[in-house]
Amino acid sequence: MSAQTMPTQQAVSDKVIEVEILRYRPEQDEKPFPQLFEVPYSPDMSILEALQYIKDHLDSTVSFRWSCRMAICGSCGLMVNNVPKLGCKAFLRDYYPQKIKLEALANFPIERDLVVDMGDFIKKLEEIKPYIIPATDDKCLSEGTYKQTPEQMEKYKQYSMCINCGLCYAACPQYGLDSKFTGPAALALLARYNRDSRDAGSAERMKIVNQEEGVWSCTFVGYCSVVCPKGVDPAAAIQLLKVESSKDYLIGMFKPD
Amino acid sequence: MNAQQTTTNQLPEKKYIRSHEPIFWGLFGAGGMLTAFLTPVMVLVTGLLIPLGLIDAEHLSYEKLHQFVSSWYGAPIVLVLVALPLWHTLHRIFHSLHDLGIKRGRDWQQVICYGFAFAVSVFVFTLLLQMLSL
Numbered sequence: 066m067s068a069q070t071m072p073t074q075q076a077v078s079d080k081v082i083e084v085e086i087l088r089y090r091p092e093q094d095e096k097p098f099p100q101l102f103e104v105p106y107s108p109d110m111s112i113l114e115a116l117q118y119i120k121d122h123l124d125s126t127v128s129f130r131w132s133c134r135m136a137i138c139g140s141c142g143l144m145v146n147n148v149p150k151l152g153c154k155a156f157l158r159d160y161y162p163q164k165i166k167l168e169a170l171a172n173f174p175i176e177r178d179l180v181v182d183m184g185d186f187i188k189k190l191e192e193i194k195p196y197i198i199p200a201t202d203d204k205c206l207s208e209g210t211y212k213q214t215p216e217q218m219e220k221y222k223q224y225s226m227c228i229n230c231g232l233c234y235a236a237c238p239q240y241g242l243d244s245k246f247t248g249p250a251a252l253a254l255l256a257r258y259n260r261d262s263r264d265a266g267s268a269e270r271m272k273i274v275n276q277e278e279g280v281w282s283c284t285f286v287g288y289c290s291v292v293c294p295k296g297v298d299p300a301a302a303i304q305l306l307k308v309e310s311s312k313d314y315l316i317g318m319f320k321p322d
Numbered sequence: 323m324n325a326q327q328t329t330t331n332q333l334p335e336k337k338y339i340r341s342h343e344p345i346f347w348g349l350f351g352a353g354g355m356l357t358a359f360l361t362p363v364m365v366l367v368t369g370l371l372i373p374l375g376l377i378d379a380e381h382l383s384y385e386k387l388h389q390f391v392s393s394w395y396g397a398p399i400v401l402v403l404v405a406l407p408l409w410h411t412l413h414r415i416f417h418s419l420h421d422l423g424i425k426r427g428r429d430w431q432q433v434i435c436y437g438f439a440f441a442v443s444v445f446v447f448t449l450l451l452q453m454l455s456l
């Protein structure tokens with residue numbers, strides 16, 4: 066299909082943009098190295114589309130992840146000129162005529178080319194008990210659903226918009242220094258459940274929050290919230306959790322459990 | 323069936339260790355707040371208003387200040403004004419050492435940083451106590 070559409074596209078514009086990709090194929094490369102490609106430029110082309118052009122026409126061995134192409138699945142995260150971005154939400158027009166430098170997401174081990182190993186991030190997400198923990202003396206299923214007012218939903222809605230893209234982990238200098246830190250998205254998700262009126266698991270999750278590698282590894286740099294493509298504002302979630310953790314600390318001093 | 327049962331088994335509960343950071347974060351926050359609000363005022367008063375003669379320098383004369391510092395209400399105010407920004411500063415220095423990648427002797431860094439803030443706070447406290455004239 067692309068072979069048919071290409072000539073017309075090229076006729077529209079003969080401008081090209083340089084795209085440099087940091088390649089790494091563990092079975093043959095000793096270490097990552099940059100490779101330069103020239104891609105026909107058009108202002109409405111996303112970086113993901115540029116990568117697809119490269120894979121279809123220039124070098125089929127380039128590896129990268131993507132799925133939805135509309136900032137929903139969170140799989141196309143990468144470093145664009147050293148800034149964490151979604152490939153499908155960043156456009157060539159914002160860089161042209163400058164060269165674009167693409168690298169795998171920072172702070173994660175490279176699996177291949179632009180594909181990273183997200184294992185640690187997924188583990189962090191699982192560790193914070195990301196599900197509603199109902200009160201034990203809870204009502205029976207037959208008693209119907211849990212109702213929530215718009216105000217109650219507003220308390221956590223923003224923190225539930227995360228698409229697990231990992232951009233905030235690539236942005237976080239503290240995670241980069243010490244990956245034991247639970248990290249922005251996982252803590253925002255934790256806040257999302259702790260702030261939900263249907264949940265009764267706060268006490269369990271506060272144990273995670275209260276640790277050094279919980280909220281207390283954060284020094285409020287705030288870059289996570291800058292790069293987040295969904296406006297989750299994980300930095301704010303962590304600051305709120307710090308206040309909660311401090312309250313918890315004071316209470317713990319008077320009645321240790 | 324068996325395999326499924328093992329995967330759905332509950333993970334053993336992790337051991338969580340509570341951090342004492344809330345104390346230092348609290349002092350850091352309070353100190354930061356004070357500094358942010360007071361530094362501009364101090365600069366304005368001592369650096370602009372007094373040199374320009376808009377405030378009479380007599381108001382901040384040694385005698386006046388000494389009297390204020392040795393009063394029952396002045397002493398605690400001065401203690402707070404000195405101690406909190408100090409805790410703020412040393413907390414920031416302690417974390418900056420980590421940011422600079424100085425991993426060695428974190429516990430000693432902690433003892434020296436917060437120890438210094440504590441020692442100076444105690445020193446100022448005793449000094450003010452001696453000056454106190456009730």
Ligand code: SF4
Binds near residue numbers: 232293
């Ligand atoms: S908080 Fe934002 S940047 Fe972080 S994983 Fe979620 S959507 Fe991505």
Ligand code: FES
Binds near residue numbers: 135152154
């Ligand atoms: S491809 Fe799904 S978020 Fe970019």
